Amino acid sequence: MSELMQTYQRLYDRYGPRHWWPADSPFEVAIGAILTQNTNWQNVEKALANLRAANALSLQRIAALDPEQLQQFIRPSGYFRQKTERLQLFCHYLIKQHGSIEILLKQSLTDARNELLALKGIGPETADSILLYAGEIASFVVDAYTRRIFGRLGQLEGSKTYTEIRDYFMQSLPHQAPLFNEYHALIVQHAKCHCLTKPRCLDCPLAENCRYLLDQQAGPELV
Numbered sequence: 103m104s105e106l107m108q109t110y111q112r113l114y115d116r117y118g119p120r121h122w123w124p125a126d127s128p129f130e131v132a133i134g135a136i137l138t139q140n141t142n143w144q145n146v147e148k149a150l151a152n153l154r155a156a157n158a159l160s161l162q163r164i165a166a167l168d169p170e171q172l173q174q175f176i177r178p179s180g181y182f183r184q185k186t187e188r189l190q191l192f193c194h195y196l197i198k199q200h201g202s203i204e205i206l207l208k209q210s211l212t213d214a215r216n217e218l219l220a221l222k223g224i225g226p227e228t229a230d231s232i233l234l235y236a237g238e239i240a241s242f243v244v245d246a247y248t249r250r251i252f253g254r255l256g257q258l259e260g261s262k263t264y265t266e267i268r269d270y271f272m273q274s275l276p277h278q279a280p281l282f283n284e285y286h287a288l289i290v291q292h293a294k295c296h297c298l299t300k301p302r303c304l305d306c307p308l309a310e311n312c313r314y315l316l317d318q319q320a321g322p323e324l325v
């Protein structure tokens with residue numbers, strides 16, 4: 103079993119299935135992926151609830167909304183002016199090129215990903231979240247928690263950029279969307295329970311193989 107699969111198994115054994123992404127449709131997932139940039143999911147939920155209450159959570163409605171009104175709906179998610187522009191560009195693009203997010207996501211991973219990445223305001227983490235959670239396409243999502251945990255474990259040596267880290271996961275794991283989905287959710291859970299900014303290493307399920315912990319236990323080097 104690869105090192106990454108062993109880590110997955112330890113996290114799964116500890117935390118169990120996370121039943122992740124709390125959204126109703128591929129379109130809602132895509133909107134959520136844009137809204138969650140630089141904020142947490144609780145704030146995104148509030149923005150989505152506002153859109154839903156106004157019967158505005160649809161491709162056509164978001165595209166047609168007055169930008170100032172859309173800003174008010176999504177205000178809880180922060181950066182609301184920038185996100186309004188991104189949402190409307192995204193929706194206009196979908197209407198013009200495909201008609202729906204489902205059709206865009208019917209393409210190959212490479213084509214769908216390149217198309218998403220070419221859109222203003224959609225970086226690799228957002229694109230991979232849309233592919234994985236809206237399209238159920240096996241594209242691994244790398245976030246700050248992934249960098250923190252696997253950096254501390256010592257598994258990212260030489261991998262620094264988003265692409266390098268994603269490549270490491272894509273090359274080491276079987277390409278299965280449910281696995282990638284669950285793995286990312288477990289990473290988030292672990293980052294909140296143990297591997298916080300200030301790590302709580304006591305009773306951590308990954309302690310046995312953690313470079314950071316080994317270094318801490320070794321103490322400062324003698325010079």
Ligand code: SF4
Nearest residue numbers: 296297303306309312
């Ligand atoms: S042992 Fe500490 S640093 Fe290592 S993964 Fe666990 S919580 Fe993070």
